Amino acid sequence: MICPHQTMLTKNVLQNRSHVLSALERSILEGAIAETRTYAAGEVAVHQGMVVNISLLLVAGFMTRHIDAPDGRRHLVGIHLPGDFVDLHAYALKKLDHDVGALTDVTVAVIPHTALERIQAVHDHLTRQLWFLTLLDAAIHRQWIYRLSGLNALERVAHLLCEMNARLLAIGLSDGNSFSLPMTQVDIGEVCSITNVHVNRVVRQLREMGLCTIKAAQVEIHDLKGLAAAGQFDPHYLYLNEQIAQRVTGRIPETL
């Protein structure tokens, strides 16, 4: 029996994607949750190299995958939002090659790997959907490589903002044009591999171009088509459902 509170924990998993969970699959996943935990902003939830036998489903807040370089610089190689499994790949890898940290105060649902083994043994389709989640992570990583290798500073930031808008819209945390983005300019720089000075200049340029404004961790997009064009953003790699995919490039103006 799943209580209403527990049902809330997986509500954002595969929301508005090309692959979805059935009600039964969602309840099975809910049943696999052993407990919830909270982490304060800045805390590391999973350390690189640590042997793990659980995976964490992000329920509320923002988390990062990050790598601390030998020169002391931190590189954010992934941003996770509610509904993301932040370390489902640890089920197969058993230890991570990066840290997983809390960007904001977060709540996570803990799923033991023994529970995932039971799912894998009995529920073929749900297993494939979980596999899809890790493939989605990989698709996003590939796009981030492209972003860093092929785009200039303004394009990188525009691309990131479009991606965050799309992913947040899919889980109901953006209205399609405005959303909270609890990232400092240093954080954005660590995603885009540019300094916070560079980010500051790009943010001003985006405002002067009439594309978007970022103020007090709130993003307001004034020209979604223009921002997508500036960032060469194509949402295909996010595997969104068709309606959301069209909205995030400004092709469908109506609200969700």
Add this chain to the structure above:
Amino acid sequence: MKAPRAIFKPCSAPGKATVEAGIVLLDGPDGVAVAMTVECAEGTAASLREAVALARARAPASASAPAQRPDTDGARQSQP
């Protein structure tokens, strides 16, 4: 019909350098996005100028030579 694949090749459009909060920002060419201290920018600019002078000095000889990959060095070009 799919467009022909573009290959990586030397940039022909120059990057643009600007100043922000006392830091020199270089945007482009291509996907370059870097922030430099004044000293770093000066050194980079000097190195670029030296390389440009060398490339120009070698241009007449290489104009008649067979096409080379842009990443091959001068020493290899001078070998028989």
